[in-house]
Amino acid sequence: MMERRHDRQFVRTFFTSPTAVEGEDNSAKMLEGAATLRGLQAPDVWVPDNEDATAPSMREEGAENIVEAVAEHGADFPGEIHPRVVWHRDRPATRYQGLQQMLTITDPAGGAAEHIDGFVIPEVGDIDDWKKADEAITWVETENDLEEGGLTMSVIVESGAAELAMGDLREEMGKPSNNLERLFLLVDGEVDYTKDMRAMTPTGELPAWPELRHNTSRGASAAGCIAVDGPYDDIRDVEGYRERMTANRAKGMNGIWSLTPGQVEEANTAPLPPKTGSWLLDLGSREVELEDAGDAQVYDGDHLSLVETPDGYHLTVGNEELDVDEDELREELLDRTAYIPSLDDAVDSMEEFEAAKEAGKGAIAMTRAATLRLDGIEIDIESDRMWDEATYQAAMTPIELFQDVYEHRPDQHEELVELYSEDVVERATAVGN
Structure with missing residues (x-):
């Protein structure tokens, strides 16, 4: 396993929200609502989504909304903030648009840059395309006078080319010609992956793709990143969401995409050890x-x-x-x-x-x-x-997850003490150290 170069070892929740809603007096209302989430309803990673969740005609306004919302609420938001911008492995014009969005969001004049932890890059292809995205972020850091390598890069694995590229990461990361060490999350995108694979099912439902989740978890482990599963669209099927997360954790994938604050709370809680045996x-x-x-x-x-x-x-x-x-x-x-x-x-x-x-x-x-x-x-x-x-080392994983949550989410301390008791929390944070 490569050495992780970011503070977090675990990410339970990857929560996307539209950056601009068409036809509303306040197009940023979804962003503002997400920015005020706290405790177990607040995600580990918040993704203002200026790609699929936002109409193409609203994305310019969406980038401006990100700046305003993050400048106002970013200092108090308890998780990390990683906007998703547009990108596409086969479309240079789309990649250029993504670069412009990142430049806008991290412009020091807007006041949001200091609260932005990284960017989520969708629709990546082979390893050369990952390097282009990395180079674009390096350019953004240079243009806006930010620390080189300070912004992380997360990618959505939603093509066969991207899935194969994960096998190249160990060899490519660390070369002086790139900054791929900035990679943070590898996130499955099963919908576009299904389209790219030209897969079909009799009912039209998405295939389960357990192989993709396994490969993403393996790729993240080998490259020192964190694996996150894609969205679970049936937001009313709480039991199915829990079953999906249980199956994922057996693969080493402890995080999942969340579409609602309710899913965030489920996903924040599910990986933690239970209160009673x-x-x-x-x-x-x-x-x-x-x-x-x-x-x-x-x-x-x-x-x-x-x-x-x-x-x-x-x-x-x-x-x-x-x-x-x-x-x-x-x-x-x-x-x-x-x-x-x-x-x-x-x-x-x-x-x-x-x-x-x-x-x-x-x-x-x-x-x-x-x-x-x-x-x-x-x-x-x-x-x-x-x-x-x-x-002992294998059994430490759930304890390390708890310790990681306790370290990085002080807004959840009170709820954790209420769940487990102060004595258990104190012992759990001390063991293994």
Whole structure:
């Protein structure tokens, strides 16, 4: 993995808003509303969108609106500000327009430049096109007397050429002929990617493109950038949005595009460790969360039954039936259960391993135990997991995400303390340091 050259290790939310709304007395009203978001409704990265979200006839006014809104609200906005400008790998005139937009937005006379963290470049192509975008930003920094390399560059991966270009980044970054070290986010753009690939589905829905998300996450890891998934258009499908984020996190992609403040709040919260731990039970076709009754974890549904027999137990899960003794039942239930640790649990494990390491131990066993209550029958289960340094480092990822959020989003401190308690937050910010 290349060394990251930006402060943030994680970005949970990439929130776009139109820069100019046609037919309104105040065309900047969407910008002004976004600029005043705070707490869990405020994104890690706010993207005043002067490309797809803004009509072509309004983009000149949109660039001016960005300057006014950011000059007024940028100092107090809790996240980073990365406007999206126009660009296209096959259209020199569009690239020139993007350059002009960036020059306008960062003109020191407008008062916004000091609050602009970078630019989002859409529709990039092969690696030479990425270099053109980088060179344009370098030109903007020179023309407006800004620090060279101070503006980051994020790209929207929405073409096959851009997807392949991610494989060239490790070789190209760091060469004296470019400033590609400024790269920050690699963001999937599945809609235009689908168009570029000439892909079709029977219903007209977008393909799932899990390969694109995997490749973007891999490319970001190799180049020291951060991967962000594209927009989830069905803004009412909260459960689908959560499922998408869960699948993404398993690929190392912890951030997602957000289209509404409601999606921002969901995406800001989803990657954080839960407040309380929970046990899951695999029922074959699905997993269910067991109810914590205090003294036992309880399943009270119709997809599993457990009956005591003269020789042991008869277990039915869906269409599967098993006759087992107590030890065999315990093993079967161990295979069917999993535990989701809370932030407090995760910190406990980290602290326990750190203490063991300090005492000279290279590996220790971590025990997880529970009493299951199924159809009124109680069974104790227990499992041991060996922790070594590699396990510890892998388990640090959710803790590091929490620490990154706590460091860069002080506006969320009060909500985090309310969620977890002050003691847990203090321990979580200290562990591993």
